[in-house]
Amino acid sequence: MSAVTDKATSLPAGFEALEAFVPYWVHETNDKRREARSTAQMEDIQAFYDTVVPMAEQGIAYLEQYELGKMPADAERLFKLLLAMNHAAIAVEMHGAPRAFDSTWPSAVRITQGPWPHGGRI
Amino acid sequence: MSAVIDKVETGTSGTPRHQMAEECFTLDAGLPTGPVSVEPYRSPEFFERERERVFKRAWLFAGRIEQLPEHDSYFVKEILICKASVLITRSKEGKVQAFHNVCSHRGNLVVNKPCGRAERHVCRYHNWAYGGKDGALLGIPDQKHFFDVDKKSLGLTPIACDVWEGFIFVNFQKQPEVTLAEFLGPFGTTYAGIPYFNLDETIVIQADFKANWKLIADAFAEPYHVPSLHPATLAPGFAHPEDNRYARPLSARAHGIHRHFSAYGNPHYVPAPTSKVESLVYIQDTGGVLGGDASENAQGVMNHPAINPTKNPNWSADVTWIFPNFNIDYSTGGFWIHEFWPVAYNRTQWTLRIFIPKTASIRHRLQLEHYASRWAEVVLEDVTNCERIQLGLESGAKDHMVLQDAEMLIRHNLWVLDKWMKADKVADALK
Numbered sequence: 001m002s003a004v005t006d007k008a009t010s011l012p013a014g015f016e017a018l019e020a021f022v023p024y025w026v027h028e029t030n031d032k033r034r035e036a037r038s039t040a041q042m043e044d045i046q047a048f049y050d051t052v053v054p055m056a057e058q059g060i061a062y063l064e065q066y067e068l069g070k071m072p073a074d075a076e077r078l079f080k081l082l083l084a085m086n087h088a089a090i091a092v093e094m095h096g097a098p099r100a101f102d103s104t105w106p107s108a109v110r111i112t113q114g115p116w117p118h119g120g121r122i
Numbered sequence: 123m124s125a126v127i128d129k130v131e132t133g134t135s136g137t138p139r140h141q142m143a144e145e146c147f148t149l150d151a152g153l154p155t156g157p158v159s160v161e162p163y164r165s166p167e168f169f170e171r172e173r174e175r176v177f178k179r180a181w182l183f184a185g186r187i188e189q190l191p192e193h194d195s196y197f198v199k200e201i202l203i204c205k206a207s208v209l210i211t212r213s214k215e216g217k218v219q220a221f222h223n224v225c226s227h228r229g230n231l232v233v234n235k236p237c238g239r240a241e242r243h244v245c246r247y248h249n250w251a252y253g254g255k256d257g258a259l260l261g262i263p264d265q266k267h268f269f270d271v272d273k274k275s276l277g278l279t280p281i282a283c284d285v286w287e288g289f290i291f292v293n294f295q296k297q298p299e300v301t302l303a304e305f306l307g308p309f310g311t312t313y314a315g316i317p318y319f320n321l322d323e324t325i326v327i328q329a330d331f332k333a334n335w336k337l338i339a340d341a342f343a344e345p346y347h348v349p350s351l352h353p354a355t356l357a358p359g360f361a362h363p364e365d366n367r368y369a370r371p372l373s374a375r376a377h378g379i380h381r382h383f384s385a386y387g388n389p390h391y392v393p394a395p396t397s398k399v400e401s402l403v404y405i406q407d408t409g410g411v412l413g414g415d416a417s418e419n420a421q422g423v424m425n426h427p428a429i430n431p432t433k434n435p436n437w438s439a440d441v442t443w444i445f446p447n448f449n450i451d452y453s454t455g456g457f458w459i460h461e462f463w464p465v466a467y468n469r470t471q472w473t474l475r476i477f478i479p480k481t482a483s484i485r486h487r488l489q490l491e492h493y494a495s496r497w498a499e500v501v502l503e504d505v506t507n508c509e510r511i512q513l514g515l516e517s518g519a520k521d522h523m524v525l526q527d528a529e530m531l532i533r534h535n536l537w538v539l540d541k542w543m544k545a546d547k548v549a550d551a552l553k
Contacts, residue, residue: 030325030494053398063484079484086492089399090499094354100499103506111498113326115490116481 011081012062012074015055018081021048025084026077029120031111033080037087038099038107045098049088056082069117080118147374147383147530157522158536163334164515168543169467176446176542177203179551181284181291181298181305183448183461185210188288188321189237190218197237198223202471203464204294208281209233209243213255220283220292221257225250226276243278252278286310288318289450299548306444307378307552312428313442313450318477319419320456325476325494327501333508334515335447335464336535338472341504342441342449342460343531345369345385351507355500360438362388372434374530379445379538379552381531384430387438387454403489420454443531445538468512474501 010022024040025048027033037045052059059082066075091098099105112122148155162168184199190212199208207223209232225232225245232245232252242253242260251260257278262268282293284302291302303310331338341347348369349357361369366386374383393400423429429452430437439453449460458476465471476497481487514520525533538551545551 030491033491034495034498049399053402056399056402060484060488068481068484068487079487082484082488083491085399086403086488087495089397089492090495093394093397093400094496094499100355100503100506103502104509107502107505108329108331109498109502109505110328111325111494112328113324114494115325115478115487116323117487119325119491119494 010074011078014062015059015078017051018055018078021051021081021084022077024048025088026080027084028080028118029111029122030083030114030118031120031122033084033087034111036084037091038105040091040098042091042096042098045088045091049085049092052081052085052088056085076118083118144370146527147371148525148527148533151374151376151381151530151534153376153530153533153537157524158533160515160520160523162536162539163336163512164467166467169334169464171543172464172539173203176539177201177464178294179299179542179548180446181293181302182446183289183444183459184208184220184283184292185290186288186321187218187285187290189290192239194241195237195239196233196243198233198235199292201292201463206281206294207231208292209257209278210283210290210292211257215255218283218285218290219257220281220290221278222281224279226259226278227262232278256280287314287316288321295548300552304549304552306380309377309380309442309444312377316426316429316452317419317422318457319422320477320479323478323480325478325490325497327474327476327494327498328472329501329505330465330469330471331505331509332469333505333512334468335462335470335472336539337508337511338470338504339443339447339449339460339462339535340529340532341508342451343381343383343443343535344529345371345383346526346528351503352500355496355503359388359391360385362386362390365390365436368528370528372430372437373432374528375431376534379541380443381534382428382440382442383528383531384432384434384437385439385441386434386436389436400492403485403492420456423452424454441531443535445535446542468516470508472505 011019025036027036059078063075063079071079110122114120182201185197189197193212193214193216196209196211199210201208209221209223211219213219223232225247227245227248227250230245230247232243242251244251249263252258253260257280259273259276262271262273265271282298284291286302286306345360346368349361361367369386372384372386375381393404429440439451442450447462451458456477458474461473463471478490481490542551
């Protein structure tokens with residue numbers, strides 16, 4: 001289970017700075033992470049991006065001690081935050097906006113199968 | 123209005139306003155250069171004829187052989203345009219077969235799971251069972267109370283099915299007028315022998331949206347729109363402000379009724395210093411931002427004579443469009459396929475299946491997330507755009523569209539489509 005938790009220790013030690021972003025950005029599937037970014041305010045995306053990017057290498061190094069798909073819940077939560085970081089990057093590094101210019105939302109487009117693990121299938 | 127293309131008589135009388143120094147893809151393909159009618163995109167009557175003349179006569183992509191990993195594996199493919207539920211199976215002998223997924227008793231759908239493995243397929247209405255060789259009817263509960271029933275004639279109704287390079291095609295003609303090999307023609311021979319890889323894992327992106335199926339096919343048939351419609355998602359990798367401002371194709375050719383173009387890849391592309399996440403997660407390759415494969419697999423694709431036929435070093439991907447509604451695309455990082463399924467004259471169901479390597483590490487998984495996200499954003503840009511075009515065309519403001527040389531594949535598709543609409547024999551539509 002990686003359901004959002006209100007415990008202050010839901011992430012591994014050393015990653016407390018990311019705790020505030022867990023409720024909004026931790027999701028089970030690629031498509032849900034995309035939806036979170038697409039419907040967020042730009043300042044919230046930017047705040048997440050600015051906090052998570054400097055910790056990304058540290059996070060990757062921490063996660064590399066585990067086998068893919070077999071992580072304790074706190075590590076898995078951190079992993080999903082790093083996955084969500086890619087979506088924040090689409091907004092920050094590509095569009096300068098939550099999603100593509102002139103695009104409509106809700107959108108007909110769905111990622112119905114994402115990469116393993118935590119990509120999900122619809 | 124019957125003519126899809128006006129002024130079809132010649133490829134030379136229409137003088138291009140723009141004399142290009144490089145080869146002219148349109149003239150080389152033997153196509154005219156005049157404006158083309160937009161009726162095929164907005165006419166409900168045209169759509170109904172398209173269903174009968176094209177989709178019920180052409181060979182249609184239905185799946186990959188990896189979807190049938192063992193004998194008795196099956197999957198169900200819904201093909202709405204032909205109002206068909208198709209059961210595709212692999213027999214004990216390894217033969218790939220297709221059947222109408224319809225019970226011989228009262229016409230119910232037999233299999234209601236998308237895929238699986240089963241020796242027998244049982245219609246749950248009255249437990250009629252099918253299987254064995256050629257979809258035979260195996261058993262009828264309480265058979266003695268039927269009247270002169272002939273089980274041998276009550277198997278599942280077969281649909282013509284054949285496989286090319288692992289791609290499964292079906293044909294809804296009871297006796298197809300042409301074989302799959304004849305249908306694929308020079309495309310089938312030119313593109314044979316490409317080493318496919320990474321076929322077990324996929325990213326799937328789908329959209330059900332309000333536009334004619336050809337509008338989304340057209341979107342992937344020309345790179346001219348990349349700098350304008352995809353300025354952030356694709357343009358940096360597929361265009362260059364000085365070298366190739368409008369992302370002109372490296373090559374674009376007709377292969378019988380099918381076609382391809384080779385896309386430019388910006389060899390100077392690196393993520394901007396401010397693009398910290400992209401720099402962090404990406405495997406860099408020869409300019410294609412749509413993924414890279416670090417293994418030697420991609421080299422085998424690039425060495426194939428059909429791929430990037432001019433062997434231009436600034437290559438990123440080849441788009442191949444198999445008539446009517448299927449793309450197989452080859453890139454420095456692997457493959458992806460598009461299915462553009464018509465639902466109505468102004469509604470399409472589109473599936474993009476991107477073949478990816480198995481996740482190898484944390485960083486690789488992050489890259490795959492970025493890759494899928496970028497793709498979804500490209501798709502969002504195209505889908506939104508296609509719905510706007512549909513509105514514009516249906517307004518009746520314009521009766522024609524004008525196509526430039528880089529849009530040759532669109533012109534070729536309309537040209538071929540026109541032949542299929544007019545030809546009473548499929549063989550004539552292939553000429």
